[in-house]
Amino acid sequence: xxxxxxxxxxxxxFGTTHALVGVDIAVGERDSLAIMGPSGxxxxxxxxxLAGIVRPDEGQVLLRGERDERAxxxxxxxxxxxxxxxxxxxxLRRSRFGFVFQSGQLLPELPAEENVALPLMLEGAPRRxxxxxxxxxxxxxxxxxxxxxxxxxxxxxxxxxVAIARALVVEPEVVFADEPxxxxxxxxxxxxxxxxxxxxRESGAALVMVTHDxxxxxxxxxxxxxxxxxxxxxxxxxxx
Numbered sequence: 001x002x003x004x005x006x007x008x009x010x011x012x013x014f015g016t017t018h019a020l021v022g023v024d025i026a027v028g029e030r031d032s033l034a035i036m037g038p039s040g041x042x043x044x045x046x047x048x049x050l051a052g053i054v055r056p057d058e059g060q061v062l063l064r065g066e067r068d069e070r071a072x073x074x075x076x077x078x079x080x081x082x083x084x085x086x087x088x089x090x091x092l093r094r095s096r097f098g099f100v101f102q103s104g105q106l107l108p109e110l111p112a113e114e115n116v117a118l119p120l121m122l123e124g125a126p127r128r129x130x131x132x133x134x135x136x137x138x139x140x141x142x143x144x145x146x147x148x149x150x151x152x153x154x155x156x157x158x159x160x161x162v163a164i165a166r167a168l169v170v171e172p173e174v175v176f177a178d179e180p181x182x183x184x185x186x187x188x189x190x191x192x193x194x195x196x197x198x199x200x201r202e203s204g205a206a207l208v209m210v211t212h213d214x215x216x217x218x219x220x221x222x223x224x225x226x227x228x229x230x231x232x233x234x235x236x237x238x239x240x
Contacts, residue, residue, distance in 0.1 A: 002029050003026045003027065003028055003064075004027055004028060004031075004063070004174065005026070005027045005062070005063055005064075005173075005208075006025065006026040006027070006061070006062045007023060007024065007025045007046075007049065007059060007060070007061050007062075008024055008059055008062070009022050009023075009058060010022070010023040010024070010025070010046070010056045010058070010059035010061070011023075011058035012042075012045055012049060013057055018229045019042045019229050020042050020045055020046060020049065020056065020229045021042075021228070021230050022059075022230070023226075023229070023231055024231070025046070025224065025231070027050075027206045027208055028206065029204070029206060030204060030205070030206060031207070031221060031222070032197050032200065032201065032207040032219075032220040032221045032222070033206075033221070033224060034210075034211055034217035034218075034219075034222070034223045035208065035209065035211075035224050036211060036212065036214070036217050036224070036225050037226035038227070041226045041228065041229070042226050042228070042229040043210045044178060044210055045229075046210075046226060047176055047178055047208060047210050049061060049082070050176070050208060051097055051174075051176045051208075052081055052092060052093055052097070053093070060080050060082055061080070061081050062079055062080050062081065063079070063081050063096070063173070064079075094119055094122055094170070095123060095170055095172075096170075096173050096174070097173070098119075098167030098168055098169075098172035098174070098176070098205065099175070099177075099178075100160070100163045100164055100167050100175065100177040100180045101163070101179075102178060102179040102182040104151070104159045104160055104162070104163040105163070106151040106159060106163060106166075108150060108151050108152060110150065111147065111148045111150055112143065112147055112148070112149050112150070112151075112154065113131050113135055113138070113147040113148065114127075114134075115151070115166055116137060116138075116165040116166045116169050117169065118130075118166065120133060120134070120170060123170070134165065134169050135147060137164075137165035137168060140199065141161045141162075141165055141195055142161060142195070143161050143162065146158060155188075156183060156184050156188060157184060157188040157191060157192055160180060160181070160184065160192045161195060164180075164192075164195060164199060168199060168203050168205065171203065171204075171205075172205050173205060173206065174205060174206045174207075174208060175196075175206070175207050176208050176209075177196060177207065177208070178209075179212065180192065180193070180196060180209065180211075181193055181211070181213065182211075182212070186215075189213070189215075189216060190216075194219060197219045221236065222234070222235065222236045
């Protein structure tokens, strides 16, 4: 497995709470990893640290790089990202990472196609070109005909599919999903996670997903259990 994203010796403390205690983790190309654990175990903190949303107190996060800030990253890589300035981190999150959250976080005033196109427009793409690229994702994700609907006109499952399209439209290297099915019923949850794992794999992106549901986690190739900020157990499947 060619590692695309890695965390080494990750430590994060909030006050007196040790959210992460020396965690090591690696994610490969087209990989799918589910992070599980009870409430307060550190699973969401781990995702946020890997995604550059939260900085670790100790350790390193590397994107296609070596475990040493002195190392020269490979072509197209950044090496260590946890010590980047906020402007570079923001640009990285917009261009090389995709995000799917529990609530979808779609903008209610924009139609679905513009919600999907938004990351491209934030990177400077003209609206027409961004929307054209966004529309490519509607048929593969079962959203054909819904391009002009606003979030309030979509079901919960449809809104999450739009969120998946938005995450993938920039052709990211890693997609981060934080409880992406937490607000959905069981049937819709299964449909959404099947689309999420399939679409990320087909696009060439890796998937890092936090979930409390073992049935949802089982759709990933690997499951990492976190307890009290530490890796408690690890399970790998032959197929996702």
